[in-house]
Amino acid sequence: MDLIKDIDIISAEEAQACDYKTTADENTGKSKKLYIESYGCQMNFSDSEIVASIMKENGYDTTSDFEQADVIFLNTCSIREKAELTVRKRLSQFQNAKRNKPELTIGVLGCMAERLKENLLSEEKIVDVVVGPDAYRDLPNLVAAAEEGEKGVNTFLSREETYADIAPVRLNSNGVTAFISIMRGCDNMCSFCVVPFTRGRERSRDPHSIVAEAKDLFEKGYREVTLLGQNVDSYKWSPEENNKARLNKKEEEVSEVVNFAHLLEMVAQVSPLLRVRFSTSHPKDITDEVLHTMKKYDNICKYIHLPVQSGNSRVLELMNRTYDREWYLDRVRAIRKILGEECGISSDMIAGFCTETEEEHQETLSLMDIVKYDFSYMFFYSERPGTLAAKKFEDDIPLETKKRRLAEIIAKQTELSYERNKMDLGQEQLILIEGTAKKSDQQLKGRNSANKVVIIPADLAKKGDYVKVKITDCSPATLFGEVLEVNPVLA
Numbered sequence: 388m389d390l391i392k393d394i395d396i397i398s399a400e401e402a403q404a405c406d407y408k409t410t411a412d413e414n415t416g417k418s419k420k421l422y423i424e425s426y427g428c429q430m431n432f433s434d435s436e437i438v439a440s441i442m443k444e445n446g447y448d449t450t451s452d453f454e455q456a457d458v459i460f461l462n463t464c465s466i467r468e469k470a471e472l473t474v475r476k477r478l479s480q481f482q483n484a485k486r487n488k489p490e491l492t493i494g495v496l497g498c499m500a501e502r503l504k505e506n507l508l509s510e511e512k513i514v515d516v517v518v519g520p521d522a523y524r525d526l527p528n529l530v531a532a533a534e535e536g537e538k539g540v541n542t543f544l545s546r547e548e549t550y551a552d553i554a555p556v557r558l559n560s561n562g563v564t565a566f567i568s569i570m571r572g573c574d575n576m577c578s579f580c581v582v583p584f585t586r587g588r589e590r591s592r593d594p595h596s597i598v599a600e601a602k603d604l605f606e607k608g609y610r611e612v613t614l615l616g617q618n619v620d621s622y623k624w625s626p627e628e629n630n631k632a633r634l635n636k637k638e639e640e641v642s643e644v645v646n647f648a649h650l651l652e653m654v655a656q657v658s659p660l661l662r663v664r665f666s667t668s669h670p671k672d673i674t675d676e677v678l679h680t681m682k683k684y685d686n687i688c689k690y691i692h693l694p695v696q697s698g699n700s701r702v703l704e705l706m707n708r709t710y711d712r713e714w715y716l717d718r719v720r721a722i723r724k725i726l727g728e729e730c731g732i733s734s735d736m737i738a739g740f741c742t743e744t745e746e747e748h749q750e751t752l753s754l755m756d757i758v759k760y761d762f763s764y765m766f767f768y769s770e771r772p773g774t775l776a777a778k779k780f781e782d783d784i785p786l787e788t789k790k791r792r793l794a795e796i797i798a799k800q801t802e803l804s805y806e807r808n809k810m811d812l813g814q815e816q817l818i819l820i821e822g823t824a825k826k827s828d829q830q831l832k833g834r835n836s837a838n839k840v841v842i843i844p845a846d847l848a849k850k851g852d853y854v855k856v857k858i859t860d861c862s863p864a865t866l867f868g869e870v871l872e873v874n875p876v877l878a
């Protein structure tokens with residue numbers, strides 16, 4: 388198979404593709420219908436669940452058909468240019484719906500709303516409300532005003548808001564796995580990244596509300612929670628202060644500090660039958676304390692998403708990642724020492740950052756060979772207005788070169804994923820069944836602790852079961868297993 392050739396035919400657009408999710412149909416007898424389309428990261432999908440909850444309280448059921456909706460929200464992403472272009476294209480597709488139903492309210496939420504603010508109203512005439520990620524409590528007011536013909540914008544960024552008291556309405560749920568937001572915002576200033584500007588300062592959510600949400604999910608039959616944040620290892624909460632920068636300044640004065648290792652332990656103790664995952668870990672923040680906590684609890688999954696972005700120390704410095712190649716490799720050695728070879732590690736990679744040379748790109752490939760990632764999300768650099776990189780550096784790598792480097796990274800990752808999957812052959816592993824496999828309803832899909840998809844025959848187990856399997860075959864993306872035992876004792 389000529390991988391490079393195959394991958395080289397990926398268009399620039401496809402390589403930066405944007406997935407979206409929509410709301411499902413829910414009919415609890417409310418008078419109005421809400422349709423949300425969510426783009427971008429898992430945090431955004433999780434925010435849509437908060438938005439649905441707020442709107443539900445105000446008389447809206449969700450729908451999967453935008454033509455049935457009274458309100459359409461696009462919860463948007465700004466991380467790459469392609470993400471914003473996709474949303475603009477989608478807005479133009481809603482023009483007909485608005486023409487047929489002039490009372491329809493259309494709102495742009497999330498990062499693009501925060502970045503463009505009221506400019507969006509003049510640029511995209513069909514938009515009625517523009518609401519940033521910290522202003523969702525104001526949505527019912529803004530929608531009510533829009534129904535009266537007023538356009539509304541709220542892009543206030545809060546220093547404290549965590550929506551801790553709002554019980555999310557689970558959208559697109561398989562009933563087995565769920566996401567719990569544990570913090571908001573980001574205080575890092577990676578030079579390529581728009582997130583600190585669109586999602587504000589870092590705040591941590593009350594751990595007691597996180598544990599209560601995990602317990603509630605467990606009681607409802609869920610068997611896995613993923614704790615979400617831009618930088619979960621930086622989680623830091625005290626009863627007196629939840630804003631990270633302020634808390635760091637007055638740490639002596641507060642009564643108690645809960646860090647990420649403590650939080651992980653609190654959630655792991657909800658039940659040995661509740662799996663715990665987390666994402667994303669920043670290499671500068673992941674501590675041995677977290678790794679030891681992971682080791683201590685069988686139900687904390689042995690998988691770490693540890694984005695490196697580049698394997699070259701000069702590029703990492705330009706990116707303002709605050710670690711270098713050696714620091715990163717030291718963290719990987721700590722993971723291997725404490726959690727062993729079987730711990731899954733994945734990454735994010737950016738190809739063709741400003742001034743990146745061929746040799747520096749080769750260092751990304753060589754680092755991938757050393758770490759042997761199970762999986763990576765791979766992108767080419769997309770300059771974002773207002774970021775440090777946009778202000779300081781020229782976006783000087785030609786698109787063709789970015790694409791070629793990205794193709795080489797993707798080819799390397801495909802090789803490594805296959806290599807890592809082959810290491811699992813013959814192993815006995817515990818998987819949690821999430822539902823029917825995509826390709827056949829004669830098969831079930833589960834995940835092992837390292838977050839790899841494992842396919843088994845459908846006849847012996849069902850969704851929500853833990854199954855002990857023996858891995859019998861694999862492809863670069865998937866493992867195949869034979870059932871040894873269904874719901875073994877896990878206490």
Ligand code: SAM
Nearest residue numbers: 428466579580617667694735736766767768769
């Ligand atoms: N907080 C996470 C971290 O630091 O690892 C990442 C959050 S960001 C939503 C997800 C990924 O998008 C980043 O890790 C990076 O690889 C990619 N990304 C961010 N800005 C980008 C840009 N301007 N161009 C290309 N990729 C970008």
Ligand code: SF4
Nearest residue numbers: 573575577580582617
């Ligand atoms: Fe963006 Fe860096 Fe924050 Fe991740 S850690 S969200 S890449 S600024």
